[in-house]
Amino acid sequence: MVAVSLCRVIFPRFYSLSCRTVQRSSAGRRSISTGSPNFAAASQIGRVYTDKHEWVEVSAEDSTVATVGISHYAQEALGDVVFAQLPSVGAEIKQHDEVGALESVKAASELYSPVSGKVVQVNTEVENSPGLINKACYTQGWLFKILLSNSDELKSLMDEDAYKKFVSSSDH
Amino acid sequence: MAFAINSAMKCTKFTSVLVRQCSGGTLLSGVTKNAATMASSADLRPTAPAGGQNGLSKSVFISQSRDIFTNLALEDWMYKNFDFTDHHIMLLWRNDPCVVIGRHQNPWVETDTELLDRKNVKMARRNSGGGTVYHDPGNLNITFFSPKSRYNRKQNLEILANTLEKQWNLRPEINKKEDLIIDEKYKISGTASKLGRPNAYHHCTLLVNVEKADLKSSLLKNEKLMIKTNATSSVPAPTINLSEIHSGITMDALIAAVGWQYMKTDDLTNEDKGWGQVQKQKGFQMINPSEEWFPGIEKIRDEFASWEWRYGKTPKFEVSRSYDIGWGLMDISMTVESGVIQEVYLVCPDGVSWGGMTGKIPVATSVINQRFSQESFILVERALKTHKFHMSEPSNRRHAAHG
Numbered sequence: 001m002v003a004v005s006l007c008r009v010i011f012p013r014f015y016s017l018s019c020r021t022v023q024r025s026s027a028g029r030r031s032i033s034t035g036s037p038n039f040a041a042a043s044q045i046g047r048v049y050t051d052k053h054e055w056v057e058v059s060a061e062d063s064t065v066a067t068v069g070i071s072h073y074a075q076e077a078l079g080d081v082v083f084a085q086l087p088s089v090g091a092e093i094k095q096h097d098e099v100g101a102l103e104s105v106k107a108a109s110e111l112y113s114p115v116s117g118k119v120v121q122v123n124t125e126v127e128n129s130p131g132l133i134n135k136a137c138y139t140q141g142w143l144f145k146i147l148l149s150n151s152d153e154l155k156s157l158m159d160e161d162a163y164k165k166f167v168s169s170s171d172h
Numbered sequence: 173m174a175f176a177i178n179s180a181m182k183c184t185k186f187t188s189v190l191v192r193q194c195s196g197g198t199l200l201s202g203v204t205k206n207a208a209t210m211a212s213s214a215d216l217r218p219t220a221p222a223g224g225q226n227g228l229s230k231s232v233f234i235s236q237s238r239d240i241f242t243n244l245a246l247e248d249w250m251y252k253n254f255d256f257t258d259h260h261i262m263l264l265w266r267n268d269p270c271v272v273i274g275r276h277q278n279p280w281v282e283t284d285t286e287l288l289d290r291k292n293v294k295m296a297r298r299n300s301g302g303g304t305v306y307h308d309p310g311n312l313n314i315t316f317f318s319p320k321s322r323y324n325r326k327q328n329l330e331i332l333a334n335t336l337e338k339q340w341n342l343r344p345e346i347n348k349k350e351d352l353i354i355d356e357k358y359k360i361s362g363t364a365s366k367l368g369r370p371n372a373y374h375h376c377t378l379l380v381n382v383e384k385a386d387l388k389s390s391l392l393k394n395e396k397l398m399i400k401t402n403a404t405s406s407v408p409a410p411t412i413n414l415s416e417i418h419s420g421i422t423m424d425a426l427i428a429a430v431g432w433q434y435m436k437t438d439d440l441t442n443e444d445k446g447w448g449q450v451q452k453q454k455g456f457q458m459i460n461p462s463e464e465w466f467p468g469i470e471k472i473r474d475e476f477a478s479w480e481w482r483y484g485k486t487p488k489f490e491v492s493r494s495y496d497i498g499w500g501l502m503d504i505s506m507t508v509e510s511g512v513i514q515e516v517y518l519v520c521p522d523g524v525s526w527g528g529m530t531g532k533i534p535v536a537t538s539v540i541n542q543r544f545s546q547e548s549f550i551l552v553e554r555a556l557k558t559h560k561f562h563m564s565e566p567s568n569r570r571h572a573a574h575g
Contacts, residue, residue: 052369082301082404083276083301083402083403083404083487085275085276085487098368101275101276103274103275103276103301103404104301105301105349107300107301107302107364107365107366107367108274108275108276108299108300108301108364108365108366108367109367109368110366110367110368110369112369127402128402130402
């Protein structure tokens with residue numbers, strides 16, 4: 001996700017929004033969760049992020065399917081989203097491909113896929129009410145679900161803590 | 173839009189190509205001299221300043237095309253291929269009469285497409301967001317290119333506002349929508365952007381002496397069509413030409429003034445550093461958006477001019493028209509996806525039947541799977557003549573239908 005350079009956003013506010021995070025330690029054993037312990041046990045990898053401000057979360061039931069959305073930081077930087085152009089169901093996409101666009105007040109921002117695979121579902125509610133992305137970017141405002149073709153790609157993405165540091169440290 | 177261009181050119185090399193050709197530029201006599209001078213001095217320093225804090229240089233490119241599709245292709249080519257890390261560019265371009273809709277808009281909602289065809293006004297879809305605008309050669313389009321990390325729309329608009337204030341003592345304001353407004357009400361400039369990685373651009377219009385009657389008539393809608401859609405809608409605003417406010421503002425004078433102000437401004441600090449700053453810049457350059465200068469640009473132009481891009485990229489919608497059939501209003505309704513008609517329905521008023529059916533009736537017609545146009549309705553009307561309309565419950569419904 002893009003569109004975030006000029007906005008000097010205040011970050012600490014959204015720390016509280018991301019509550020179901022599992023942090024992978026270097027040993028790969030210890031998981032720290034600030035949310036539901038059941039969820040933490042069910043998922044090896046919590047929500048992870050790209051440097052373009054998309055998030056990916058692997059389904060607790062089916063580890064081959066991941067949900068993609070944009071981060072709180074991204075939605076705040078974009079402002080009110082007025083149109084969501086999402087990929088088509090069935091589309092085969094590669095990591096970093098441009099797969100759609102989000103239009104906020106007068107800016108069309110390209111949307112990139114954080115992972116490779118086949119699109120299995122798009123959020124039609126978001127197509128009908130793009131404001132959901134602003135209201136609930138991690139829940140109702142998800143964008144599409146993808147059948148992962150290479151789950152190793154997830155390992156290169158940032159976990160919650162790394163992403164927090166990334167967002168607060170640099171000028172994007 | 174899948175633009176596949178492999179031949180990214182290096183800016184420094186590219187500059188020397190431009191320099192040779194632009195000295196013959198004749199688009200603007202007032203500016204050409206400066207352009208040639210500036211370009212020559214750039215030529216004497218063929219190596220671009222090395223990166224780092226003070227290594228940022230700027231250029232003003234002036235497109236010599238008046239074709240909207242070519243200019244959109246030029247903009248897209250630069251967005252996709254240039255490295256703006258150490259070199260910011262302002263592209264100035266003008267078009268023959270055309271209407272330009274935003275990336276996620278519906279041309280049938282925003283314009284009367286048949287009327288535009290008749291008036292020979294081209295309809296184009298740009299890649300950035302926002303609403304519909306009318307262009308003619310009296311409108312200056314300004315594109316600010318930078319890396320995504322240095323994209324700053326407000327700063328760009330301040331350069332324009334500063335230009336108008338310093339040169340002509342006008343005091344435009346930047347409103348909430350980031351339009352430039354004069355006298356609290358009249359719009360002189362509309363803004364839109366495209367953000368990607370690694371590049372971004374912000375482009376805006378500046379009304380100098382646009383034919384206002386044509387502007388108005390080109391943005392008229394077809395009132396007969398009722399359209400349900402999620403597409404981005406336009407926000408109409410009263411407009412004014414800069415030449416109406418100050419007779420000294422001509423297109424040539426404005427291009428020169430905006431260009432110099434851009435080059436005086438340090439993009440890293442947003443300070444006007446005066447003529448000393450201009451020494452760091454590469455100057456004005458006349459641009460010929462041809463295949464020779466921009467390999468692959470023809471293909472991009474063809475895509476911008478294609479039906480698939482202009483109409484096919486319309487977000488799905490439902491369009492209907494009402495007809496008075498004597499017993500009330502009958503609607504013909506169509507669902508359209510990617511510009512292609514998916515389903516056609518007839519909606520009969522209460523108590524009226526068609527072919528023995530009432531209410532919302534699916535119609536099998538030859539327009540299904542065809543490209544939607546305003547003419548599609550005429551074809552459906554013809555198809556409907558295979559059956560007559562009947563009052564299905566004449567005794568108790570007649571008065572309602574007439575009411």
